[in-house]
Amino acid sequence: MSATLLPEDLPLDAHRRTHSAATKRYGFFPGCVAKESCRELFNSTMLLAERLNIELIELTAASCCGASVINDVNRDVARVLNARTYAQAEALGLDDVITICSTCTGHMRAANKELRDSEGLMDHANAILRKFGAKYEGTVTVRHLLWLLIDDIGLDALRSMVVRPLNGLKVAPFYGCHIIRPESVNGWESARRPHSLEDLIEAIGGEPVDYAGKTRCCGFHIQLEKENVAADMVGQNMRMAADHGAEAVITPCPLCHLALDGYQADSAARWGRTDLPTFHLPQLVAFALGVPADKLGLNKHLIDPRNVLVERDLIA
Amino acid sequence: MAQITLNIFRFDEAVDTVPHRDAVTVDIPETTTVLDALETAKAEVDGSISFRRSCRSAICGSCSMNINGVTGLACKTPCNTVMDENGVVVVDPMPNFQPMKDLVVHMDPFWDKYSRLKPYLQPKDADSAHDRERRVSPDDMKKLVDVANCIMCATCYALCPVVSVDPAFAGPAAIAYAYRFIEDVRDGQRTERIAQISEDYLWLCAHCYACSYCPKHVDPNDRIIDVKRAAIKDRVMMNERGPRHALVVGKTIKQTGMLAETEVIQGTIGRFNVRGLLKVAPLGLRMAAKGKMPPPFVKPIPKVDEVRTIFETLEVPVS
């Protein structure tokens, strides 16, 4: 079994103290789903940023990261699309691009790693960027908001900002594959035994639930491939979470959110009912930091998260 | 020397209906591998503890098992990297396989999927007489070297969440090994091989990288993506969901700069595939009721022509 990366082997990049972190002005790439079916994710992120006193500067001309699927048609296009995005960040004087989607994180970090590790690939990308006067110098780091919360803000500071602690709400973390694997691309924490979401849940007053499915795939990318596979990929994980006492789920990935929120109803036939509402990471953190619940788009979820909040006396 | 306790899954399919667990303590240096710990336990305490093993040096692939919830080779796992503060190591058989006896599982489905590949060279010029070797350039050989290191240990298969829910899925090892022949310039069955692996549900791979824990660094996930690209390049089974999905995602990104969810769903299923669309309609309606439907059309991003330049320069197929 390959050993997990030791701390000194982690790519310096993942925990780098960026200029953005020092100035609290970050590049922000919301991704496509946060602008389409999961607008509540985008909105709660901006509200959370306000609370944290950080500026998220949206890269409005950035394209889709490729969503990992585009690698199936061409081996270069994702790298060049993301090089364009990083060039835009650099042009704005930013060295940090924050994402709110696990898939974007893994995919963009992989592209960035290829560009920075290989002069040939960087030159190849820049040759195309040159056609419209852009250039990527290799100075950008891509990080998920989760990492910003823990590295830049810090769990202690977050704890002190909590005005609405979760009253021991049992929350199951669901990481989303692409924010942890492969370790050679992400490497911010152990992919086999991550605990950042658990630490965060505790810091905002919840009780984290440990279960084997927390690092397993939600099946989003294969939902339409074959009948039942979407429901089964969700069911096999949510069954474990429910059996370990979870009342809700938190995830840093809107694609996982769509899968877990959308397919638990169908998974009941084979896996039994679970009905676990799935919070977006910024939603639940913003809630604990006092952002009014009605601004967080909780009413948009298919499995209504307001029920568990009422049960725990967190909202009326 | 340290006291290491192995908490072992015990089961004999011939006599048991349910498994039980045994805790066996041995006195060994804590850097001993889990395999050696098991051998010591078997030799000194309980001879009935059963597990597969051979080379004890990570080349035969026999000793894959679930150690502390994580599958890997027992011969490559020092006890002190996995034991808890009381020196306990939990050992179970590989998941995704039917247990036979203790840590030994029925491997047949794994071998079946492998043999369906016809995992041997079927040369282009099989019929013609050969008086010299078939030459392969170093560059062409380089593509095959990593995947040829596969030791068939089935760690990747055991870790695969898709195999867990759908035993018809070929699994990472088989698809990666298909790549080994698809890209072998001497082989004459490229199209047939791509068709065979596509039918064995190549496109069910969810890109989750669970198989990145291959103990031989074969990186099956990257090879699977290589096979998907080959399938699209060779236009194999283009009307199936997998290729349709990949192409329509590319298409919407090229047109708008964004992945347009609605169009991707329609394009994957087929605009006129009424049955297929009806299947996803209930979920769509529930989402619409909550205001969660993605918009039917997505406005192109600023400077979208730059995106189109990228797609055109790289000749990315979108249909």
Add this chain to the structure above:
Amino acid sequence: MNPSTRTLDQERDRIGALLSRARGTRAPALRRAMNETMSANTFIFRDDDGLGKAVDDMARIRREFDTDAYVMDKSKTFNTDLVGALETDFLIDASLALAAGAKARTESRGAQARTDYPERDDANWLKHTLAWRQPDGPPRLDYSRTVTITEFDPQVRTY
């Protein structure tokens, strides 16, 4: 050509004895004893004293296996305790033949490097050792002078 009934019965008894004994000596313990004496006495450099000790030890281990060896695992499913014991049984035969043959061969040749007979002796020893298992004690040895020589002539190998 099928094995004779006698051979089949012998094998049945061999396996049956291991499975039916409720106590005794386990094969891993005998294998460890074999490892130790063979490593100490028939390793890179050999001499008459060491080889004599190896033959005596292996003959003793042979006897102990025959009378006492048993397996803890009585299962019919994937019984590696039994397979391991059978392997040990056969390794004991091979080791005993090796040790006896090495002791008798008063020369050095190839992997046999004897400190008491450092030279190669084609005149007396250009012959194959044949060994017959005996019911008690070391094997009976005989020799065949029919040595097939093809491309390389027998001679001392020097660097």
